[in-house]
Amino acid sequence: LDSLIFKCAVGSFIEPYNYENQKWYFGKVYGGAARPDSIEVATIELPFKTSENTSAKYTKSQAKAVADSLKGVIASKQATIFELQPNYLNGRQQTDTTFWLPERGTISEIYNGLLASPDGGVYVYKATGGYIVFQVMQRTTPIAKRQFVLYDYNIAASEATLTNLKSEANA
Numbered sequence: 001l002d003s004l005i006f007k008c009a010v011g012s013f014i015e016p017y018n019y020e021n022q023k024w025y026f027g028k029v030y031g032g033a034a035r036p037d038s039i040e041v042a043t044i045e046l047p048f049k050t051s052e053n054t055s056a057k058y059t060k061s062q063a064k065a066v067a068d069s070l071k072g073v074i075a076s077k078q079a080t081i082f083e084l085q086p087n088y089l090n091g092r093q094q095t096d097t098t099f100w101l102p103e104r105g106t107i108s109e110i111y112n113g114l115l116a117s118p119d120g121g122v123y124v125y126k127a128t129g130g131y132i133v134f135q136v137m138q139r140t141t142p143i144a145k146r147q148f149v150l151y152d153y154n155i156a157a158s159e160a161t162l163t164n165l166k167s168e169a170n171a
Helices: 002-007 060-075 081-088 108-116 159-170
Strands: 013-019 023-035 038-047 098-102 122-127 130-139 143-154
Touching: 002 013, 002 143, 038 060, 038 081, 038 108, 060 081, 060 122, 060 130, 098 108, 108 122, 108 130
Parallel strands: none
Antiparallel strands: 013 023, 023 143, 038 098, 038 130, 122 130
């Protein structure tokens, strides 16, 4: 399948492919780009008060204002994200908030926002219970990727084939 998908131009159909006489696969390639597999980020989390988190320090509007302020401070290089992090751990005993986000398994909106940010750039994401300030540290070397839709269709033996097999087995 990999060779079929990368052979097809964006917008073209993926010809039917028979997988071990069990399934037919077919589909369409609808996107292609060179993208990194993962992006290293540093984060600051700013939870806001919700019915599930009544002990949060900020209201929703306060958390947004702090997130926007932090974005401006980091982007203008007045302070690094690492200098600011200890002030926003919210009682957690974390020593490192730097990690690699893989493209696969990461929310598309976050990953695409980070891709649009240059190394050293800042991206703010509004999550369900707070804001997350991301700073892009580095990214893996971009590789060719394809977006595609793939359908499968089970291959089932016909009644005639089953009857024939049963009679041959009985014989």
